[in-house]
Amino acid sequence: MxxxxxxxxxxxxxxxxxxxxxxxxxxxxxxxxxxxxxxxxxxxxxxxxxxxxxxxxxxxxQGNLGESLVYTGRTVTHIIEIAAPVSARINLQALGFGVGSGLLLGLIAASKKNKWPDYLVMFIAVAGVSVPSFVMATSLQYYFTVKFKLLPTIGYTPGWDGFKYTILPTIALSFSSIAIYARYFRASVLDVLSQDYILTARAKGISGFRMAWYHVGKNALLPVITILGPQIAGIFIGSFVIESIFSIPGFGQIYVEAINNRDFTMILGQTILLNGLYIVSLFVVDLVYGLVDPRIKIFKKRG
Incomplete structure (x- = not known):
């Protein structure tokens, strides 16, 4: 690492x-x-x-990321401390909503294979991967702000801390995540359902809930966990465009400004944070494998 x-x-x-x-x-x-x-x-x-x-x-x-070349007198650490929590809030909301919705849709699609719910979920998945995030963001702004006037169109306002200011950025950012997790979880559930131990469990009369959670759910989560780790860091990178569109004073907006202004120390400081988060997330994924699947051991037993 x-x-x-x-x-x-x-x-x-x-x-x-x-x-x-x-x-x-x-x-x-x-x-x-x-x-x-x-x-x-x-x-x-x-x-x-x-x-x-x-x-x-x-x-x-020595733990010093240096001083910004553009924001005179302000250290890179101080600027990151201000901007990172704003991005973290949006990204964690988007990740939670995307993972939860994707797993639910994937489970529905797998349980209704080759029926209209399955086709609907796959259509959503293809659309989520195909439609760029900036198209989704501007579409949400038009319908929910301009046309129906239900939600604010930008995040940088005096009352930004209100939850309503984060709804549209969260949906725009989570749309691709929903598509990815729905596809992966559907395929994983179908693969688990075809295993011999599932047929044995059904023959023993195990209930539907216990079957779904203990036998199907846990085993089907492994591929999902594999892509979850890198996406934790990757979703911060994906939020750069969303933050610019919604004028959110977060990590992504400052990163883009640093590149445009050739602010070397700021670019390096933010890159270190992003890559450190990415590397650590891969390490955590390896540890979580052992918790989800008892067949995978992190440490070798002595004796």
Whole structure:
């Protein structure tokens, strides 16, 4: 995990410096030459690139993500602490709604195989994968805000903390998740239902609820858990477009601004957070396997 994160940090550090443009060029354009040099010296941009790299790694090992090049006087950590909870709220709501709805639809489709509920769920799944998130977001804005005036169209208002401001972004962000989990869970449930131990359980007269939960549900969840871990981090990346459309002052909007402004330290700080979350989520998935399926053991028994 540590090696992977180190490779990502190193790669992003050098890649962002290959992008044309200078983060301080526009800020120091009309200033005297000496003051420009002072700006570059303050942020270490006057030193060789390899020296900048080792200086950044040294600060990073001390827990310092550096100071933003665009938001003068504000550290990357402080900006992330403000923006990350906003994105986390939207993304966790979307993930919970998407997983719950997807599992329910997948179970319905599997139990009504080759009947109209199955066809309806598969249509929703195909639409969820095919329709881009920005199309879904603008459609929701038009119908629920412009046409019917039921919900606010943007999230950045004085009363943003109200739940109603998060409904449309949550639905727009969770639509693809619903489609993915419905398809995976349907296929997984159908595979489990064809196993011999299911036929044995039915022959023993096990009730429908116990059958669905203990024999079908747990075993069918393994493929779902596999894609759940990466999606926890991936959904933050997917929210960049949604946050821009709904004007949500979250992680995604700041990330896009950092790229446009060539804010190197901000890009690196947010990339470290996203990749760290992604790597940890994969590790947690491996641990959860052992809890869901007793056949999978994390630790070897002694003796």
């Amino acid at each position: 540590v090696i992977t994160l180190f490779i990502v940090i190193t790669g992003v550090f050098f890649i962002v410096r290959l992008v044309p443009g200078d983060p301080l060029a526009s800020m120091a354009r009309n200033l005297p030459e000496q003051i420009k040099l002072n700006f570059y010296a303050k942020y270490g941009l006057d030193k060789p690139l390899i020296h900048q790299y080792f200086s950044y790694i040294k600060e990073l090992l």
